[in-house]
Amino acid sequence: MTDTTPGLVCGHHHLYSSLARGMPAPPKRPGNFLDVLNQVWWRLDAALDLDMIYWSAMLGATEALMSGTTCLIDHHESPNAIEGSLDAIQRACDAVGVRVITTYGVTDRWRDDGSLVQDASLPKKMSKAAARGLGEIKRHAEAGYRTMVGVHAAFTCSDDTLQASAALAQDLGVGVHIHVSEGREDAGAGTRLRALAADNWLLVHCVHLKEELQGTIAHNPRSNMNNAVGYAQPARFKNRVILGTDGIGADMMDEARLSYVAHRADDIHATPETSWSWLANGSDFFPESLNDRVTWNYDHMDDPWHLAFTTGIRPISITADGAQVLTNGLPSRVDIKEVRAKATEQSTRLHAKLAA
Numbered sequence: 261m262t263d264t265t266p267g268l269v270c271g272h273h274h275l276y277s278s279l280a281r282g283m284p285a286p287p288k289r290p291g292n293f294l295d296v297l298n299q300v301w302w303r304l305d306a307a308l309d310l311d312m313i314y315w316s317a318m319l320g321a322t323e324a325l326m327s328g329t330t331c332l333i334d335h336h337e338s339p340n341a342i343e344g345s346l347d348a349i350q351r352a353c354d355a356v357g358v359r360v361i362t363t364y365g366v367t368d369r370w371r372d373d374g375s376l377v378q379d380a381s382l383p384k385k386m387s388k389a390a391a392r393g394l395g396e397i398k399r400h401a402e403a404g405y406r407t408m409v410g411v412h413a414a415f416t417c418s419d420d421t422l423q424a425s426a427a428l429a430q431d432l433g434v435g436v437h438i439h440v441s442e443g444r445e446d447a448g449a450g451t452r453l454r455a456l457a458a459d460n461w462l463l464v465h466c467v468h469l470k471e472e473l474q475g476t477i478a479h480n481p482r483s484n485m486n487n488a489v490g491y492a493q494p495a496r497f498k499n500r501v502i503l504g505t506d507g508i509g510a511d512m513m514d515e516a517r518l519s520y521v522a523h524r525a526d527d528i529h530a531t532p533e534t535s536w537s538w539l540a541n542g543s544d545f546f547p548e549s550l551n552d553r554v555t556w557n558y559d560h561m562d563d564p565w566h567l568a569f570t571t572g573i574r575p576i577s578i579t580a581d582g583a584q585v586l587t588n589g590l591p592s593r594v595d596i597k598e599v600r601a602k603a604t605e606q607s608t609r610l611h612a613k614l615a616a
């Protein structure tokens with residue numbers, strides 16, 4: 261029995277989505293997953309500028325810390341503010357005291373004239389935007405920051421872009437962080453990525469993945485339900501599995517609880533140990549998180565059978581790298597009221613842009 265844990269790890273986040281909450285309704289009601297991307301996320305990411313990215317990351321990182329999450333693997337896209345975007349996210353996470361592995365998610369869905377490829381046709385060659393995205397990743401990595409090489413998804417990328425991303429990852433000695441077969445639109449990803457994927461890749465979702473691919477799988481049960489893409493059945497894979505939120509906050513205790521109940525809804529033999537082992541696997545990406553000390557307002561933090569059925573557990577204090585980063589449930593280094601006020605200013609700008 262204990263009231264402490266290591267720092268929790270969110271294995272797949274989109275910090276830029278922190279300002280999406282309350283955004284104007286899309287012009288057309290989405291009828292499938294591709295519609296959701298077209299109508300919501302690809303409009304939102306195109307509207308982002310560097311101030312929005314910074315305060316969105318500040319809000320997301322602060323809320324992560326207040327949930328006991330000290331480490332994030334982020335996946336970022338902002339086609340009209342590519343250069344400097346990873347620095348903005350890094351600065352925000354550093355200010356809060358949350359570790360981050362950043363990446364820019366390259367894609368060929370933006371034509372060189374800036375228009376969006378809206379159908380499901382596959383791009384033939386690498387776009388300028390994808391090349392700029394790879395440049396941003398390279399710059400950030402060479403400045404000494406932790407990064408991966410991000411790819412949106414195989415179905416929005418040419419073979420050129422997939423190959424160049426895999427090659428850059430190899431040059432930098434890091435993995436590729438890519439959405440894989442999230443919806444049926446991307447069911448062909450396994451075949452296209454098979455010859456490229458490596459052990460250090462991070463394969464996100466894998467709901468419709470049939471092939472064996474090398475890499476770690478990031479399972480995001482809440483997002484999968486929200487997008488009605490189906491249940492990924494992560495227990496069927498031999499790969500290591502970690503848990504992410506896909507941008508819906510970073511409350512990993514809550515995500516683990518939902519992961520268990522989604523597993524159980526699919527299989528009466530499922531036990532909480534499986535979901536909590538997926539949560540614990542995140543520390544493979546941030547070994548130093550094991551030295552973080554999160555003290556919670558609950559005393560069975562070492563027992564998945566307690567945690568799966570106890571809602572509303574909160575951290576009281578956190579030390580990371582020997583320094584206090586959370587005190588009485590609030591961030592020690594930044595003022596939560598100021599973060600919320602600045603984030604609201606930026607979300608007001610963002611939503612006005614989307615409504616225009």
Ligand SMILES: [Zn+2]
Nearest residue numbers: 335439464506
């Ligand atoms: Zn995602």
